[in-house]
Amino acid sequence: MVFRGVLIGCGFFARNQMAAWGDLPGAGIIGVCDRDPAKAKAYARDFGIPHWGTDASDMLATLRPDFVDIATTVESHRALVELAAQHTRLVICQKPFAETLEDAAAMVAACEARGVMLAVHENFRWQRPIREVKALLEAGAIGAPRWLRLSFRHGYDIYANQPYLAEVRDLALTDIGLHLFDMVRHLLGDATRLSCEVQKRNPRVAGFDAFQALIRHGSGAVSSVECSFHSVLSPDPFPESLLQIEGDDGTITVDEGFRLRLQRADGVEERGVEPPCPIWGAKPWHLIQDSVAAFQGQLPAALSGGAAMEPSGAHNLGTLAMVLGAIRAADTGATVTL
Ligand SMILES: NC(=O)c1ccc[n+]([C@@H]2O[C@H](COP(=O)([O-])OP(=O)(O)OC[C@H]3O[C@@H](n4cnc5c(N)ncnc54)[C@H](O)[C@@H]3O)[C@@H](O)[C@H]2O)c1
Structure with a gap:
């Protein structure tokens, strides 16, 4: 070691x-x-x-x-x-x-x-589907990204393993919202303003277990980020984040079941982007478990003087500002400038 x-x-x-x-x-x-x-x-x-x-x-x-x-x-x-x-x-x-x-x-x-x-x-940006989407964007596969919808909706009983969540006022924004905001910053760049609506869907929990945020990014791109912990879906996609991202030259979608589709004027490419299940892991958690390994895998290089681990604490200040801004936006009905 x-x-x-x-x-x-x-x-x-x-x-x-x-x-x-x-x-x-x-x-x-x-x-x-x-x-x-x-x-x-x-x-x-x-x-x-x-x-x-x-x-x-x-x-x-x-x-x-x-x-x-x-x-x-x-x-x-x-x-x-x-x-x-x-x-x-x-x-x-x-x-x-x-x-x-x-x-x-x-x-x-x-x-x-x-x-x-x-x-x-922040391991969600290290999930295999997001890494694949990021690589396509960096390769210019759809041109400049202009619009994105990111959706994390499920009915999985998260309170069984994390009972403290049932007591948190803004649980959807503070538990998963920050992962989703980090992912949209990673894909579209920093946000300049946002508005947000929250909902309390599950009568058994104290706080807001659903939200929808509308975000303007510095590049001019717009994203819609949504999350619900009380959706009845079959099959239940937990813990997958589904997305559609549209650029000037094409669209990338990641659908339930880890199906990535690249749609351009010259045709459609489709492939599976399901991560492997670690030997110590179990489905459906393998998406998260593989991302933990990918996140931590940055450490030896960082400690050897290579690239710093992402995201840094300093970078995460911007993500936290988005979460706190979204809470303020939902409380007041205002659009919040970041
Ligand atoms: N990144 C992800 O995908 C992901 C997923 C689930 C949970 N989390 C986060 O992980 C964190 C832990 O969540 P959890 O569900 O494992 O919580 P948990 O309550 O099961 O575990 C936290 C542990 O920390 C210990 N602890 C608290 N303060 C301590 C201190 N000062 N010194 C020593 N031990 C201390 C507690 O005794 C407890 O055993 C949370 O912030 C949660 O949001 C992240």
């Missing part, structure tokens, strides 16, 4: 991160930390990790890892990122990065002040 990491937060999702680190040549986890000792111990046992603990400060001071992977929920991020910045060279923080721009900017500043790299675990 070349680069040694510590993971903080041994909960539901980080099992994917641990399994993906286990597959990555050149990097690995040497210590796991959770304030609940039973969870830290279980991770150490399940993944064969030599060190486990309940106090991140102690563990980081002792192990001095090359990188720290923070997989806790949002309210703990600022304190943990600021702590990690004192003990390591690269910090990864799960999404949502922060609840406020103030906290997010403070984390970026704390890392910059020490010359520490900071990335946000």
